[in-house]
Amino acid sequence: MSATVSSGIGSALSGKPLRLIAAFVLVVNGLFPALWILLTSFKTEAELTQKPITWLPHAATLRNYVQAFSDQPLLTFLFNSFMVALLSTALTLLVSVLAAYALARLNLRFRGLIMSVIIAVSTFPLVTLLVPLFEIMRALNLLNSWTALILPYTVLSLPVCTLVLTSFFEGIPRDLENAAMIDGCTRFGALFRVVVPLSAPGVFTAGILAFVNAWDEFLLALSFNSNPGLRTLPVGIQLYQGEFAFPWPVISAALVVGIVPVAILIVIFQERVVSGLTAGGIKG
């Protein structure tokens, strides 16, 4: 019933109480897991094994955060994740800005075909790359290196970024570019002096999507970089668990450390992220 309510306006049912309940459901659903981890990260190990379990920490402590950094090279994991995500994002943007410009501005004979290829690649199962890339990286001695992850992550985000950027470029009036070219800019000059600055929000949106994709990826990172010094955060987190021991407060602290950087990005740029997601997801 609530389904139909929202689509109408001025209904008695879409009053304040319903809105409050709706907001409560949305916020609890969305934030409970992250909140639970945050609460757990302040608990002592002794409190964790109490029964019945406690929800709020009784004696809040920051020791777990200290331990998260000292038990495992958490800073190294963060650094690896950050550099791999940053470098693959930069590469993705460079390649997709060029491709998107061609798709948005030039009268390409095979535009439809190229778009189909991009969409097909956006649905490409990364799992199937696991075996050949494992073989190739192993032969090239690239297992346990940033390169082994940067290249596949670039391909992973290339289609979405290209689609987002194409739709942004299409929104920039051609006249601006023509004016620049009449004033003596070359096409590349016009691209980098007029189009790119104007589409900075779009480039930024695409960049966030690529960054989050790379920050989250697990399967290839797990398969290619098992050396503790080169693990990314999602893979490194596993090192905290012993065979039987599960130091949950410490793991939670490490998870919080891993969630915070991306959460900050999302909080600051939420509207851009949403617009990018919907443009990249629906545009065909």
Add this chain to the structure above:
Amino acid sequence: MTTSTLKERATRATARRPWLARWSDPDDTTLAVILLAPAAILLGVMIVYPVSRLIYTSFLDLSLTSGLPPRFAGLANFRQMPDDPVFWQATWNTVLITLITVPGSLLVGFALALLANLPFRMKWSVRLSLLIPWALPLSFAGLIFGWFFHSEYGVVNDVLNRIGLPGVIWFNSPRLAFAAICLAIIWKASSFMAMIILAGLQTIPRSLYEAADVDGAGRVRQFFEITLPLLKPTIVVALIFRTITALQTFDIPYMMTGGGPGTETATLAMYIHQNTVSFLDLGYGSALAVVMFGLSMCVTALYLRMIRGGGTAS
């Protein structure tokens, strides 16, 4: 004499101009080639070459542990599959996860989107509560939900106890473990669904509902005759994307159960990973990946037909 050098210069200049011009102020075709080349090279090196290599390797007997050189094995890797119970189990689990979590995340996502579409004053809080699950790495979600369903100290059993129900040992039973995995996947996937559907909802003009109000159409009828048909293209696209992602499910079951108990909750992606990285049996791993590739290509072909066909989806 001077005329000849001038002429010479002129011819030299025109001969040189196309090359220079091509780079500084190229025509459309040349420019397209230059602009699309990096993407094409990247896709060639990172997708076309690996996929052809994958298909080639799937016909080889290539096990890195045996130390033997690769040997052509024909269809042996593929023949091995029907007699491999883990293959059937993993494939069945993958299909089942897809069949459960794709409609599941659509329904939950739809409900969340309708709630989020209410006129809130603090839009950012709603947006964040959809964005944070999307941005949370899948592997983190798997780890966290594994902890939620922990038999002794998990919050799920705690809630069950508080409302007077006995706690359950989730990860000892294949069915319960599978259910827990599906719940985690639905939670993780539904927020993205909700964002896509919400964006779709916001493009529906209010005037349509106002007109329906005037015509005396009830809310239920408005939903089925305005909201749903107008959202159909959006939903179809979102569903196909979800299907392809669900077929590749790896992170959440890997983190929650590791495929256990036994191999009861293993997925095809997990089995490919195990054969490749743990057993180093690249031949069989490749053959399994070819099956996965085929499965997702079918869905992709369907998808392309729908969006290129245009009318079919709307």
